Amino acid sequence: MYRYDAIDRDFLADRAAEFRGQVARRLAGELTEDQFKPLRLMNGLYLQLHAYMLRVAVPYGALSPSQMRAFAHIARTWDKGYGHFTTRQNIQFNWVRLGDAPDILDHLARHDLHAIQTSGNCIRNVTSDPYAGATADEADDPRVWSEVIRQWSTLHPEFSFLPRKFKIAITGSEADRTAAKVHDIGLVVRRAEDGELGFEVMVGGGQGRTPYIARTIRQHLPASRLLSYLDAILRVYNRHGRRDNIYKARIKILVASLGAEEFARQVDEEWARSGPEADLPDTELARIRGAFAPIAFEALPARSEALESAAASDRGLARFLRNNVKAHKRPGYAIVEIALKAPGATPGDASAEQMDRVADLAERYGLGDIRATHEQNLVLPHVKLTDLAAVYQGLSEVGLGYPNINLISDIIACPGLDYCALANARAIPVAQAIAERFADLDRAENVGELKVKISGCINACGHHHVGHIGVLGVDKKGEEYYQLSLGGSGAQDASLAQILGPALPADAVADAVDRLVETYLALRQDGERFLDTYRRAGMNPFKEAVYADAH
């Protein structure tokens, strides 16, 4: 894990002190709200429906136990005892007082955390693979490159006032767990045939009111040229992005209007102006890479008879192993996913007690490493097989042992109209209703991988465009209605979901999802996921199932 140095720490302390002064001036009336708002947003502080909301950056989703405990402390001391993990691997606190915000930033700074660039038209926190360093199929550890980009982009003077916000995702694995193709820039780390490390560079993906899948503009960018190439992309965007219309200001609109080839040509032209001196020196890369030095894993047997015996007599553990435990690159270890999606839970919410427990388990059994996922879950990336039963037990004691990763109840949902000032409809109760409908885990496992993603407005924080089943809350003649769409994917087989039909009232959504699932089960062929069956069979059978009564 990357550790801040004295310069980083001094800077964060200064920044927190600066914000304390700005808050004092606002409260004293020396700053108007119009003057203060951009300052608080630069520190991640939004004003939502009920209170201020503080969004804290979790760089590429990686956390130490002490950082997780810092979140627990904030939740207990200055919030209502919980935090909300977001679809960008960050955490939000929903009940923050403006007067407390400086103390919270101080506390974060003491744990090498901050809320800088979690808002505003700048380069936001980099999304990366929560399995980084633990999965066998990665060409390189994407955290190294995420950290390179974090350091390059933090407070970058040229890119602090872009036409619109800018989000980058990096995966080192072909199995994309970052939704790279719906980011402004998606990077896939790969080795060329000659072994040279590089990136496939995809640009112009995004969701919101105009969704696009990113287009590849360079198949193999040598890794050593990453920063100069990113500079070139950002410069073309900064120069030509639509500052006149907020709805057309994202890079996806520019790439779509120019065409990917012309955009790539302009990037190459810009890139030619900068030499390798614009790139990261090898010594700096080596320094950063050193923070992610390979772990000295123990030589362990690939199987644990004790675990298998425990699972044979404990159905809950067996199900947890089937659904929440993923293959690790080293024999005798496993990746553990922790679902923040138990029945009745708010997707992504974790209580202070739960956060503390995850920190304890990471420290005791997980080599002190915790990840947040963009699907609003947590991960312990390095757990010995022989410790899995204890981890499951420890999680279950605080309501975190629910074994539904990638199942239909493992739903992404934005905060929606329950919290968000932008929302048109609620998302959380709809997620809860669907999860309750599929609370029978035997049935949910029979259905298999099915990603439901719910947004409370067109801004699509709940990733509904890339849900196998997407749900978008709309305001229809003054009532909450929900538009269903099918066939999206945010993974390596990315696609945009297509609208199923007219929007449905809130109480009809779970029924409709049930009918979609039954239709899939009736149609599916061997080994097909819901998404595969939809892609083979098309929209019609699903549409007929949901709207049959309307004819």
Added chain:
Amino acid sequence: MKVVTANRLIDGEVVFWRAGQWVERFAEADVFAAEDAERGDEAVQAGKDQPTLVVDPYLIDIADGPSGPAPVSYRERIRALGPTNEPDHGKQAEGGAAIAALQAATGAARSTGRVDLIRRK
């Protein structure tokens, strides 16, 4: 009928205008009838003149529900109550008849709630 609402500067709490003060309970808010529209506008202006107390005061539509007046919009009812996923959080935690009246109100979502929403955009 209309009510003036805002968020309190120091903590973001939802507040309502009542006789020159800001109160936390919707049930205690001054209600401006159609014929008193000017007084509602004056209250908004008075709020804007208190920038160290509140942020962004604005008028909302209210209507008589089954158990008394309530904001027309779902969004404003959520502001007056708290999030529906956490019934112990926000103003709804207090309980009582006034809260029950808001919870009993139905109809309308965000778009019709904030009187000047479109113009402000």
